[in-house]
Each structure stands twice: as C-alpha cells, then as structure tokens.
Amino acid sequence: MAGLVPPGTAIPADASKTAHTxxxxxxxxxxxxxxxxxxEIHREALMSLKPETFEGLRFDFTKGLNQKFSxxxxxxxxxxxxxxxxxxxxxxxxxxxxxxxxxxxxxLMLIGRMLTDGRLNARxxxxxxxxxxxxxxxxxxxxxxxxxxxxxxxxxGKDYRSQFQMGNAAxxxxxxxxxxxxxxxxxxxxxxxxxxxxxxxxxxxxxETDKMVATGQVxxxxxxxxxxxxxxxxxxxxxxxxxxxxxxxxVTASVGYDYILxxxxxxxxxxxxxxxxxxxxxxLNMGLNFILSAEIDHKKNDYKFGFGLTVG
Amino acid sequence: MAAQPRRGxxxxxxxxxxxxxxxxxxxRITSSPIxxxxxQAACDAAFVxxxxxxxxxxxxxxxxxxxLILVVPLIIEMDREQQFTELELQQASLLGAxxxxxxxx
Numbered sequence: 001m002a003g004l005v006p007p008g009t010a011i012p013a014d015a016s017k018t019a020h021t022x023x024x025x026x027x028x029x030x031x032x033x034x035x036x037x038x039x040e041i042h043r044e045a046l047m048s049l050k051p052e053t054f055e056g057l058r059f060d061f062t063k064g065l066n067q068k069f070s071x072x073x074x075x076x077x078x079x080x081x082x083x084x085x086x087x088x089x090x091x092x093x094x095x096x097x098x099x100x101x102x103x104x105x106x107x108l109m110l111i112g113r114m115l116t117d118g119r120l121n122a123r124x125x126x127x128x129x130x131x132x133x134x135x136x137x138x139x140x141x142x143x144x145x146x147x148x149x150x151x152x153x154x155x156x157g158k159d160y161r162s163q164f165q166m167g168n169a170a171x172x173x174x175x176x177x178x179x180x181x182x183x184x185x186x187x188x189x190x191x192x193x194x195x196x197x198x199x200x201x202x203x204x205x206x207x208e209t210d211k212m213v214a215t216g217q218v219x220x221x222x223x224x225x226x227x228x229x230x231x232x233x234x235x236x237x238x239x240x241x242x243x244x245x246x247x248x249x250x251v252t253a254s255v256g257y258d259y260i261l262x263x264x265x266x267x268x269x270x271x272x273x274x275x276x277x278x279x280x281x282x283x284l285n286m287g288l289n290f291i292l293s294a295e296i297d298h299k300k301n302d303y304k305f306g307f308g309l310t311v312g
Numbered sequence: 313m314a315a316q317p318r319r320g321x322x323x324x325x326x327x328x329x330x331x332x333x334x335x336x337x338x339x340r341i342t343s344s345p346i347x348x349x350x351x352q353a354a355c356d357a358a359f360v361x362x363x364x365x366x367x368x369x370x371x372x373x374x375x376x377x378x379x380l381i382l383v384v385p386l387i388i389e390m391d392r393e394q395q396f397t398e399l400e401l402q403q404a405s406l407l408g409a410x411x412x413x414x415x416x417x
Contacts, residue, residue, distance in 0.1 A: 259386065261393045268382045278381050280389070294381050298374050 027181060032159040035185035038175040039163075041204050044213050045227035048239035048258040051267045051279035053293040055079055056093075058308030072100040072113075078306065089302065118142040131156045170194025183207055189219075222247030235260055274298040287312055 036043065056078015064070040076098070079091035100113040109125040124136040133156070138149040152165040159179040166172055171194065177187025184207050192199040202219035213229045222245045229239040236259055243252045256269030268278040277295040284290050289310040296303050341347060 257386075259389065261389060263392065263396060264389050266385055266389050268386070270378065270382065276378050276381055278385060280385050282389075292385075296377055296381055298378075 029181075032179040032182055034156060034159055035161060035177045035179045035187070036206065037154070037161055037163070038177045038187050038189060038204065041177070041187070041206050041215050041217065042225065042227050042241075044229040044237070045215065045239045045241050048229065048237060048267055049227075049241050049254055049256040049269050051269075051277065051293070053277050053279055053295045053304065054306040054308070055293075055295075055304040056306050058291065058306060060308070060310040060312075062310075062312035064312070068103055068105055070102045070104075072098075072102065072312075074098040074100065089300070177204070183209055281310075 054076070056076065058078075059075045060072065061074070062070055062072040074097070075095070077093075077095040079093050082090045082092060084090050094117075096116045098113055098115045100111065102112075103110040107127045109123075111121075111123040113121040115121075118141060120138075120140045122136075122138045122140075124134070126134045128134060133152075133154040135152040135154065136149070137151075138147075140147040148168050150165060150167045150171070152163055154161065154163045160177065162174070162176045164172075164174045171191070173189060173191035175187060175189035177185055179185045184205065186203070186205045188201070188203045190199070190201050200220040202217065202221075202223075204215065204217040206213065206215045208214070211231050213227075215225075215227050217223070217225045224244040224246065225242070227239065227241040229237055231237045236257065238255075238257050240255045241253065244250070252272055254269050254271040256267065259266045264280060264282040266278070266280045268276070270276040275295070275297045278293070280292045282290045282292075291306075291308040291310060293306040293308075294304070
C-alpha cells in the first residue's frame with residue numbers, strides 16, 4: 001500500500017498551525033514510492049475475485065529439506081474439461097501426480113514442477129542487481145508445438161518500473177509504469193506477436209489509498225477492464241470488476257468479498273454471467289489447511305465442487 | 313382469427329372459435345358465450361399460474377443455491393471466529409488474573 005504523504009520542506013519551529021498543515025500536504029515529487037509491477041496492477045481485485053477453484057480432490061504436501069530447498073508432492077483427481085466444438089463441455093475424469101522442487105534464496109528463486117502426463121513447468125527469478133531482475137517461465141510438453149517459454153527483464157527505478165519480455169513464438173513486449181503522485185501511478189505497454197503478425201498497445205492506471213484501490217486498463221485488443229477494491233475493515237474487503245471487450249461486445253461484471261479471519265480465509269463472488277463461486281481455506285492445525293471450492297454456473301447448469309488438503 | 317406474432321415463450325394459447333349451438337337446453341347453456349368464455353378464462357388462468365409457479369420455482373432454486381454457496385460458509389466462519397475470540401478472551405482473563413494478584417507476605 002502506498003505510504004502516507006511525507007512532509008515536504010523543513011518548517012521553522014515557531015510556524016503557525018496552518019503553515020504546518022500546508023507543508024504536510026505539499027507532496028514531494030522527488031520522493032514518490034515505487035509502483036506495483038505492470039502485470040500486477042489488478043492484483044487485489046484478482047485475489048478476491050478469481051480464486052483458484054478446482055474440481056475433485058486436491059492434496060498438496062510440501063516438505064522443506066533445508067532452509068532454502070523444499071520438495072512438493074501434489075495429487076489431483078477430478079474431471080477436466082475438454083474444449084469441444086459442439087458447445088457442450090465434455091468432462092473426463094483424470095488423475096495425476098505432480099512432483100516439484102523449490103529453491104528459494106534472497107537473490108535466486110527456482111521452481112520446477114513435473115506432472116505424470118509429461119508436462120514440465122519451470123520458473124526462474126534471478127535478481128542480478130538491486131534493480132535488475134530476470135524472470136523466466138517455461139512449459140514443456142510431449143506434444144509438438146505446444147511448449148512455450150517466456151523471459152522477462154525487469155528494471156526497477158526510483159519511482160518507475162520497466163519491463164521487456166520475449167516469448168518463444170516471436171512474442172515481444174515492453175511495459176513501463178510510473179508513479180505520478182503518491183497515490184496514482186500510470187503505465188503503458190506494447191506487444192508484438194510475430195506468428196500472428198499482431199501488435200497492440202495498452203494503458204493502465206492505478207489509484208490507491210489505505211482504504212481502497214481503483215485500477216483501469218485499456219488495450220488495443222479491445223479490452224477495457226476496471227476494478228475497485230474497498231477495504232471495509234482489516235478482515236473484510238469487497239471487490240468489484242468490470243470487463244468490456246469492444247471488439248466482441250462482451251461485458252462481464254462481478255462483485256465479490258474476501259474475508260481474512262484468523263483461522264480461515266473465505267472468498268466469494270457472483271458474476272453477471274450467472275456464475276457464482278466460493279473458496280474457503282481453513283486452518284485445521286499448524287501447517288494443515290483444508291480447502292473447499294465451489295463454482296455454480298446457472299446459465300450452463302455446470303456445477304464444480306472440490307475439496308482438498310494442504311500440508312506444509 | 314389471424315395468429316398474432318408471439319413474444320418470448322410465455323403467451324396465452326389461441327382461442328377456439330365458438331361452435332354452432334345444439335337444440336337441447338343443457339347443450340344450449342353449455343355452448344352459450346358466457347359459459348364458453350368462462351371455460352376459456354379458467355384454462356388461461358391455469359396456464360398462467362402454472363408458468364408463474366414454474367418461474368417462481370426456478371428463481372427460488374437459483375436464489376437458494378446461490379445463498380447456500382455464498383452466505384452459509386460466511387455465517388459458519390463468522391460464528392467460529394466469534395467463538396474463538398470469546399475463548400481467547402476467556403483464556404486471557406483466566407491467565408491475566410494470577411500475575412496481577414499481589415504477593416506481599
């Protein structure tokens with residue numbers, strides 16, 4: 001969250017009250033805080049409104065071998081949806097086991113996940129210096145032409161952030177975000193997709209105070225996304241989101257809540273597509289979490305319920 | 313009567329044309345315009361009320377399941393949180409009392 005406005009210039013000791021408050025309100029434009037990275041601009045709204053709902057059983061076990069190194073085992077059993085042309089969703093029960101290894105250092109973070117259906121996920125985050133960070137994300141599969149990889153170079157300045165990214169299908173992108181006042185930050189991005197010969201430009205703005213965060217994003221692909229998150233108390237926050245695609249005339253609005261209690265965390269949302277979802281994480285014991293997830297789509301009459309356990 | 317264009321799926325069925333009246337009294341009464349209109353009105357009322365019941369049922373189902381998913385876990389969790397807070401308060405008051413008891417001999 002952005003800090004409060006810092007007092008600007010030095011004031012003499014015998015200054016009157018009005019001069020003191022005026023100096024408090026004077027914003028020091030040379031000392032603005034560093035903004036949120038461009039891809040995380042909708043972070044609070046996404047956390048509340050898009051919980052990771054799943055269907056079936058999920059079991060995660062993370063074991064730390066060292067201070068920096070840990071292994072994780074994960075079992076997921078449940079139906080997965082196959083995209084079908086007829087419009088009817090086809091669900092096929094699948095089960096897989098995922099093995100993962102994490103190495104976490106202050107400067108270097110390596111995460112790898114291997115699934116039983118032959119997919120490999122790898123993520124690397126390397127802080128070269130205080131300001132320059134390299135991130136890489138790769139997903140390799142058995143099927144040909146389905147693997148992809150993306151590399152990001154982030155530079156963090158005093159009150160701005162810039163990022164350059166390259167993907168494997170000749171995908172290039174760059175983004176820049178700057179703090180304009182202590183509460184407002186504005187940014188823009190460009191991307192170019194070589195395979196489809198498409199390019200686009202987008203702009204985003206974010207206004208945050210201690211109690212609320214409002215963001216807006218426009219892109220030349222036709223997407224307009226606005227979101228507003230209000231922190232009603234330290235345990236409760238409400239979020240709402242509006243997404244409009246002016247090319248395909250698609251509108252979606254959703255409202256949700258996020259309750260962070262001591263023993264549990266409950267997120268719920270309802271959509272204008274007739275879709276309502278809830279996600280509950282309950283702490284049964286130290287390091288033992290019980291997860292329940294529910295998603296009901298009234299228009300398509302599609303119901304997804306999942307439960308799981310996370311250890312460690 | 314010409315069929316009128318329908319809107320949506322909820323509309324009254326077309327009206328039958330009145331048939332020729334017979335000679336006997338009962339037949340004449342039952343085929344008089346008042347009785348036939350009354351019968352038609354009763355049919356329409358039954359049709360409309362069935363549709364209304366079905367749409368109310370559907371709305372109640374949607375409202376009920378949405379309430380179950382969104383609100384019931386919230387009530388349960390808030391109740392647990394309140395219980396937990398009460399327990400902590402109780403424990404704090406239990407543990408807090410002995411140290412403050414003066415130990416002057």
